[in-house]
Amino acid sequence: MKEVAIQVEHLSHYYGQHRSLKDINLQVYRNEILGIIGPAKSGKSTFLSCLNRLNDLIPGSRVEGRIVIDGQDIYGPRVDVVALRRKLGIVFATPVPLPMSIYENVVYGVRLLGKNNRRELDQIVEESLEKAGLWGEVKDRLHTSALKLSGGQQQRLCIARVLALKPHYILLDEPTSGLDPISTMKIEDSLRALKANYTIILVTNNTKQAARVTDRTAFFLMGELIEINETPIIFTRPRDKRTEDYLEGRFG
Amino acid sequence: MSSNGTNKLEKSDRLIKLSLLMIALSAVSVLAIITIFIFEQGLPIMFRYGLKHFLLGQDWYPSEKSFGLLPMIIGSLMVTFGALIIGVPLGLASAIFLTEFSSRRLAGFLKPVIELLAGIPSVVYGFIGLMFLVPFIRERFGGPGLSVLAASVILGIMILPTVISITIDSIRAVPDSYREGSMALGATKWQTVRMVVLPAARSGIIAGIILGMGRAIGETMAVIMVAGNAADIPGSVLAPVRTLTSNIALEMAYASGEHREALFATGVILFIIIMILNTVANMSSAKQRKKGSGR
Amino acid sequence: MLRINPRTEQKIISYLLYFLTSIAIIVLIFILTVILKNGLPQLSLEFLTKNPADMGREGGILSTILATVFLTFIALLVATPLGVGTAIYLTEYTLEGRVTKIIRFGAECLAGIPSIIFGLFGFILFVNKLNFGWSILSGGLTLAFMILPTIIRTSEEAIKSVPMAYRLVSFSLGSTRWQTVTKVVLPSAIPGIVTGVILSIGRSIGETAAVIFTAGSALRMPTSIFSSSRTMAVHFYILAKEGVSMPKAYGTAAVLVISILAINLLTYYMMGRYIKKKS
Numbered sequence: 001m002k003e004v005a006i007q008v009e010h011l012s013h014y015y016g017q018h019r020s021l022k023d024i025n026l027q028v029y030r031n032e033i034l035g036i037i038g039p040a041k042s043g044k045s046t047f048l049s050c051l052n053r054l055n056d057l058i059p060g061s062r063v064e065g066r067i068v069i070d071g072q073d074i075y076g077p078r079v080d081v082v083a084l085r086r087k088l089g090i091v092f093a094t095p096v097p098l099p100m101s102i103y104e105n106v107v108y109g110v111r112l113l114g115k116n117n118r119r120e121l122d123q124i125v126e127e128s129l130e131k132a133g134l135w136g137e138v139k140d141r142l143h144t145s146a147l148k149l150s151g152g153q154q155q156r157l158c159i160a161r162v163l164a165l166k167p168h169y170i171l172l173d174e175p176t177s178g179l180d181p182i183s184t185m186k187i188e189d190s191l192r193a194l195k196a197n198y199t200i201i202l203v204t205n206n207t208k209q210a211a212r213v214t215d216r217t218a219f220f221l222m223g224e225l226i227e228i229n230e231t232p233i234i235f236t237r238p239r240d241k242r243t244e245d246y247l248e249g250r251f252g
Numbered sequence: 253m254s255s256n257g258t259n260k261l262e263k264s265d266r267l268i269k270l271s272l273l274m275i276a277l278s279a280v281s282v283l284a285i286i287t288i289f290i291f292e293q294g295l296p297i298m299f300r301y302g303l304k305h306f307l308l309g310q311d312w313y314p315s316e317k318s319f320g321l322l323p324m325i326i327g328s329l330m331v332t333f334g335a336l337i338i339g340v341p342l343g344l345a346s347a348i349f350l351t352e353f354s355s356r357r358l359a360g361f362l363k364p365v366i367e368l369l370a371g372i373p374s375v376v377y378g379f380i381g382l383m384f385l386v387p388f389i390r391e392r393f394g395g396p397g398l399s400v401l402a403a404s405v406i407l408g409i410m411i412l413p414t415v416i417s418i419t420i421d422s423i424r425a426v427p428d429s430y431r432e433g434s435m436a437l438g439a440t441k442w443q444t445v446r447m448v449v450l451p452a453a454r455s456g457i458i459a460g461i462i463l464g465m466g467r468a469i470g471e472t473m474a475v476i477m478v479a480g481n482a483a484d485i486p487g488s489v490l491a492p493v494r495t496l497t498s499n500i501a502l503e504m505a506y507a508s509g510e511h512r513e514a515l516f517a518t519g520v521i522l523f524i525i526i527m528i529l530n531t532v533a534n535m536s537s538a539k540q541r542k543k544g545s546g547r
Numbered sequence: 548m549l550r551i552n553p554r555t556e557q558k559i560i561s562y563l564l565y566f567l568t569s570i571a572i573i574v575l576i577f578i579l580t581v582i583l584k585n586g587l588p589q590l591s592l593e594f595l596t597k598n599p600a601d602m603g604r605e606g607g608i609l610s611t612i613l614a615t616v617f618l619t620f621i622a623l624l625v626a627t628p629l630g631v632g633t634a635i636y637l638t639e640y641t642l643e644g645r646v647t648k649i650i651r652f653g654a655e656c657l658a659g660i661p662s663i664i665f666g667l668f669g670f671i672l673f674v675n676k677l678n679f680g681w682s683i684l685s686g687g688l689t690l691a692f693m694i695l696p697t698i699i700r701t702s703e704e705a706i707k708s709v710p711m712a713y714r715l716v717s718f719s720l721g722s723t724r725w726q727t728v729t730k731v732v733l734p735s736a737i738p739g740i741v742t743g744v745i746l747s748i749g750r751s752i753g754e755t756a757a758v759i760f761t762a763g764s765a766l767r768m769p770t771s772i773f774s775s776s777r778t779m780a781v782h783f784y785i786l787a788k789e790g791v792s793m794p795k796a797y798g799t800a801a802v803l804v805i806s807i808l809a810i811n812l813l814t815y816y817m818m819g820r821y822i823k824k825k826s
Contacts, residue, residue, distance in 0.1 A: 054715065054718060057715070057718060059642055082721050082723060083721070085718065085719055085720070086720070086721035092712070092715070092716070092719075094712070096710075096712040096715075098717070098731055099713070099734070100734075108717070108720055108730070109720035109721050112720070112721060112726055158716075161720065162720070165720060264725070265723045265724050265725050268725045269636075269640050269724075271632075272635055272636035272640055273636055273641075273646075275632035275633055276632065276637060276650050277650065278629045278632075278633065278695070279629075279654040279657055279695055280650055281653075282653075282692045282695065283653045283657050283660075284653075285668075286660065286664065286665070289668050289672055290664065293667075293671055341567065342567050342571045345563070345564045345567035345568060345571075346564075346567065346568040346571045346572070349561075349564040349567070353561050353564055354568075364815055365575075366572070366575065367811070368812070368815075369575040369578075369579070371749045371750075371753065371807045371810070372753070372804060372807065373752070373753025373754070373755065373780055373803060373804075374753070374755065374756075375755050375780055375784045375800075376578065376753075376800055376803065377578065378784075378787075379787045379796065380578050382787065384581070409574055412571055412574075412575070413575075416571070439553075440553045440554060440556070440557040441557055442553075442560045442561070443557075463659070466659050466661075469661070470659075470660070470664075472755075473755045473756050477784075477787065477788055497756075500663050501756055501759075501760075504667070515667075519663075519664055522661065522663075522664065523660070526659055526660060526661060526664075527659075530655065530656050533659075534652070534655060
């Protein structure tokens with residue numbers, strides 16, 4: 001029996017008057033890679049930002065329903081939002097290295113906790129970069145500006161930055177949309193390696209990528225969850241006609 | 253938004269927000285304090301002698317309890333108007349030339365030069381006026397040289413940088429598509445500027461002129477040095493003149509009692525004029541912003 | 548009515564504009580040249596390192612330079628935290644609404660108030676009511692209020708130009724708002740903030756009307772923040788207005804103008820680098 005890590009019940013999300021997510025119900029299991037596919041503006045990114053409450057920062061954003069993560073209702077009254085965001089690290093579509101060195105980028109979140117022990121930080125940097133598959137490429141220039149890295153390297157740095165916080169979950173929002181095939185492959189390799197220790201939710205507009213790396217796939221369309229199932233089943237015998245149409249490239 | 257958690261970090265963040273709000277209110281508070289102090293010092297005497305005495309009285313003899321500010325009000329208006337006559341055409345022409353007619357390189361060089369000159373202290377402008385302009389007027393046109401004309405010219409030059417840079421900014425804010433559309437219809441560059449660019453940039457330009465006007469009417473030291481400062485209504489542009497600002501600056505050092513109060517009353521009048529100008533400029537530039545973003 | 552060919556009209560107009568622009572530029576350049584031509588010969592090490600003697604007829608301007616520096620320093624010390632704090636509040640801690648409108652309105656009005664009014668106000672509040680007397684402190688505080696709007700506006704622009712994505716990333720890595728401000732937003736905005744501060748220094752150095760009634764015009768070495776002192780600008784004004792000594796007046800003006808131009812050039816240089824870095 002697989003352990004349920006995230007339970008989403010009747011989740012709706014509004015930007016002002018606009019309802020961007022409609023009554024979403026799904027579960028995420030521990031240590032799986034859940035893919036979320038669907039055309040642009042179907043609510044995939046909004047769904048991610050509901051999970052770590054980044055949507056709190058957007059004026060006019062409102063949530064209905066329940067999200068329970070590790071047994072805790074994250075919209076409940078006593079939630080430490082800062083701790084929640086550490087637990088669910090997020091990687092955005094465009095890599096955004098902060099304007100500081102590679103090293104400082106990786107330890108940014110760790111330093112926020114007040115950890116400043118040099119040896120400890122060094123170790124975190126090496127581990128995180130290693131897991132993100134970037135260590136070999138940058139170990140000799142850790143203290144140079146992160147802005148000088150290539151796009152693919154920057155994105156892996158962003159993954160390392162998230163890993164440094166020792167999160168339980170990694171949310172990826174179309175992480176390879178701006179990258180070349182080789183960089184994409186490297187990131188997909190890292191994801192497969194990370195699965196052992198993390199629960200991963202991967203939003204992607206590249207259905208082939210979902211097929212390559214995910215265990216289960218959810219199909220979102222215009223704010224609704226159309227269907228969710230084992231990835232091979234979704235790709236070979238989708239239950240809903242709209243899923244089939246999307247996968248065959250008839251729209252989106 | 254959902255209910256907030258109550259942990260230490262969030263609590264301290266709320267404390268920070270509150271302190272920042274306090275700081276942010278400092279500018280408004282300073283404005284309020286200045287207003288209160290100037291009015292508190294200046295209003296009582298105005299009511300004691302009557303507004304009419306101050307606004308319409310022609311005699312300024314503080315030692316004899318005569319506080320007519322009309323010569324200074326007229327003086328301020330005259331030099332400000334004079335400054336606009338000189339500064340606005342030069343300023344607008346320079347701004348139009350630099351944005352629409354000159355090469356990019358020339359404009360890239362001249363705009364910073366003009367802005368650098370905005371930093372020259374007003375006393376320096378006054379000094380130059382005293383050394384060169386005043387003798388020139390005395391010899392060419394007669395009179396004492398220290399005059400409405402001298403003050404107007406100096407102020408006109410002083411407001412140039414303000415008028416030029418604000419006009420340049422508002423002309424640059426006009427989308428290029430307007431120009432291209434007009435040129436495509438066969439208009440010459442000047443026709444395009446006159447019929448399309450300037451109307452589109454109008455409220456920004458007006459805001460710039462009004463700000464320049466505020467600078468002219470509020471300027472003190474430069475005016476004192478070249479205006480002659482006689483507290484009479486000037487009979488011609490070659491006659492000496494005293495402005496509201498110079499009235500304060502000239503006598504503040506030794507004034508006391510009602511005399512000092514009367515100087516604050518001068519400040520009150522100046523303050524009100526400036527506030528009206530600011531509000532108009534504010535509305536004008538807000539209009540331009542709205543137009544710019546509303547498309 | 549005379550109808551002119553549009554192309555001829557265009558030609559005439561562009562010559563006219565060229566002519567008027569030249570006048571404007573020539574006048575401004577003329578002022579600079581006169582001051583430097585007459586002032587530079589007066590400058591010497593002695594002029595900068597000796598105190599004025601005989602009401603300024605003899606000696607140098609050391610005490611006035613120091614008074615200017617102290618006054619400016621106090622003004623910045625007070626205005627920078629207030630201004631930057633206000634900008635942080637406006638951009639990071641609140642949404643556009645009535646409060647921000649009031650604050651912006653206050654700052655804009657403050658920017659338009661003539662310096663003589665600041666002088667009157669500083670005289671009543673600091674010199675008289677708070678009993679600081681004519682002093683560096685009174686003058687510095689008055690100047691602080693005068694430069695506050697400039698610092699608010701430039702800081703706000705600098706902070707606004709920091710990419711939104713930086714903030715999002717910082718929050719997503721579990722930072723509080725204040726941590727995001729201090730660790731990501733401010734470091735990126737520093738060059739722009741410094742630019743505003745430097746501009747304010749230029750303004751403080753050249754200010755006369757607000758200073759003469761708050762810091763006084765006593766010609767002596769400032770020894771504490773409570774000593775009455777004459778700044779360079781006030782010194783120049785008195786030398787020139789009362790005809791004390793034209794050579795010394797030119798010399799003082801040259802120091803004044805050169806330091807302000809140097810400061811403005813530095814600002815330009817920094818802004819240029821800042822813009823280049825951002826793009």
